[in-house]
Amino acid sequence: xxxxxxxxxWIAVAMLAPIFAVAQSNPVFEAQMASAALEDAAIALKQxxxxxxxxxxxxxxxxxxxxxxxxxxxxxxxxxxxxRVLHLEFDQRRDQLSRLLGILQTLERASTPMxxxxxxxxxxxxxSGMMMSEISPSLQRQAEELRNxxxxxxxxxxxxxxxxxxxxxxxxxxxxxxxxxxxxxxDRTDLPRRFADDPVRTQILADSATSLTIFASSIDALPSExxxxxxxxxxxxKGELALPVSGTILRHFxxxxxxxxxxxxxxxxxxxxxxxxxxxxxxxxxxGPFLDYGNVIILEPAPGYLVIFAGLDQVYVALGQIVNGxxxxxxxxxxxxxxxxxxIESKEGGGAIAQETLYIELREKGEPINPEAWFSLSDS
Numbered sequence: 001x002x003x004x005x006x007x008x009x010w011i012a013v014a015m016l017a018p019i020f021a022v023a024q025s026n027p028v029f030e031a032q033m034a035s036a037a038l039e040d041a042a043i044a045l046k047q048x049x050x051x052x053x054x055x056x057x058x059x060x061x062x063x064x065x066x067x068x069x070x071x072x073x074x075x076x077x078x079x080x081x082x083x084r085v086l087h088l089e090f091d092q093r094r095d096q097l098s099r100l101l102g103i104l105q106t107l108e109r110a111s112t113p114m115x116x117x118x119x120x121x122x123x124x125x126x127x128s129g130m131m132m133s134e135i136s137p138s139l140q141r142q143a144e145e146l147r148n149x150x151x152x153x154x155x156x157x158x159x160x161x162x163x164x165x166x167x168x169x170x171x172x173x174x175x176x177x178x179x180x181x182x183x184x185x186x187d188r189t190d191l192p193r194r195f196a197d198d199p200v201r202t203q204i205l206a207d208s209a210t211s212l213t214i215f216a217s218s219i220d221a222l223p224s225e226x227x228x229x230x231x232x233x234x235x236x237x238k239g240e241l242a243l244p245v246s247g248t249i250l251r252h253f254x255x256x257x258x259x260x261x262x263x264x265x266x267x268x269x270x271x272x273x274x275x276x277x278x279x280x281x282x283x284x285x286x287x288g289p290f291l292d293y294g295n296v297i298i299l300e301p302a303p304g305y306l307v308i309f310a311g312l313d314q315v316y317v318a319l320g321q322i323v324n325g326x327x328x329x330x331x332x333x334x335x336x337x338x339x340x341x342x343x344i345e346s347k348e349g350g351g352a353i354a355q356e357t358l359y360i361e362l363r364e365k366g367e368p369i370n371p372e373a374w375f376s377l378s379d380s
Contacts, residue, residue, distance in 0.1 A: 028155050031075030031163060037068035038170040045177050055188060058181040059328050062275050065174035066246055070271075072170065073342065076163050083156045086149055168339045175336050178273060181328060185316040199319050206290055212361070213264070213368075216308055219285050219298055220366050234280065234302035241279040241375045242326065244309065245270045245358050249377070253370040264368030265308070265361035272334020272356050276312060279375070280325040284317045287329075293359070297329055307371075308361040332356040 041064035044057070051057035202219070209215035247270030254262045282299035285306065290296040293310040297317065300306055313333030317323055334356045337345075362371035 028079065028152075028159055031072060031079060031159050034068055034071035034075045035162070035166045037064065037071060038166055038173070041065045041068055041177075042169065042173050045173055045180075048177075048180070054184040055181065055328065058177055058184055059275065059277070059326070062174060062177045062181060062328075063246075065170060065177060066271070066274065069167070069170050069174065069342075070246070072163065072167060073345070076160065076343070079156045079159050083153065083160075086153050086156075089149075164339055164343060167342050171336065171339060171342065178275075178331065181275075182314070182316070185328070202286060202319060203288070206286065206288065209290075212290065212293060212296070212308065212310060215286075215290060215296075216298065216306060216361065216363060217366055220306055220363065222285075224283070224285075224300060224303060234305055237280060238374050239376065242277070243268070243375050243377065244279050244329075244360070245274050245276045245332065247271070247274065247355075247358070249372070250357060253372055263359070263361075265359055266371050268358045268360065269355045270332055270358060272332065273313075273336060274332045274356065274358075275328055276309060276330045276332065276358060278323045278325055278327050278329050279307060282307065282323055282325075284319055284321045284323065284329075287315050287317050287319055294333065295330065299323070299329075304365045306361075306363040308359075308363070310359040310361075311357055313356075332358060 041061055044061040044064055048054055048057035048061050202222070205218045205222075206215060209218060245268055247268040249266055250269040251257060251263075251267035253266050254264060256262050278299060280299075280301040282301040284297065285300050286296065286298040288295060290310070295310075295312040295315050297309045297312060297315060298306055299309075309329070311332065312330040314331040315329065316331075317329045323329060360371050362369050362374055
């Protein structure tokens, strides 16, 4: 009787114990999709070599690599978190699971008729049979759940082992694409020019200006020969411009920084060596170093408008060139991260890879306006 009561109490504990319900984002599927994206980017890199417009093809390839690497990072992070949740659940339910496994082994070894024989007689045997008929499905469900979780844990481990090779190939591929893009840009000789200002005069303005605001005002005062997008057409793009770099807003328009300084632009945090693109068809009004901002590029998408980028490490455009929206204009700084750095950053959630920043201003008729109102930030 005591053994029967103990068995019944263990079964009751197993039936009534809470089972954690974890949000199902399927990190394995996400990482597999990221791996496929990196493989597609590698194919695109090979095809870009024979593309008629290598700059455009390589730009798309780099974007594909960047998106794939970000997706892989998120997939690894989700997989790591899910693995930790499973281990925590197993630790918290260790005693319960041990009892459940013992019950299942007992049921497996004993014959069904012997289990249903009760010492109190036929009535007790009938009651025992009814109890077992109710308990068995619950035990089966919990056994299935345990098996599924163990299989998921094995999948997560296999995923993380495969991710290292995918990351190594992806990081090597994006670096190769960047080198190829720089070469393709330097080989390009057919870019149209519409702005005939004296580059020496522009450089004198850059050397004499004591702030980015003063320099932008000086550039705005120079005569322009822009004949592309007019003011009305450009104004219709408000809220639809693509963010020039894949990143997140670190500081908003006129938001004070740690020193209390308010700047009339927004600051974007992005990964090292991120590609920066023109948000719209524009004329390059300036491209080069300026004070302590690193390289600065000033674009004129339409008469009366200037878009200013500061903090670039490499520039792909020169004074007077016409660039189309989406074309690369430069790269942010930083160093190429290694596979182990990327894995650590992916699993731990930050700190391993230093972020770079891009400062963006938008001016209308010489006055700074909030650039966030012009860019589509849904994917940033």
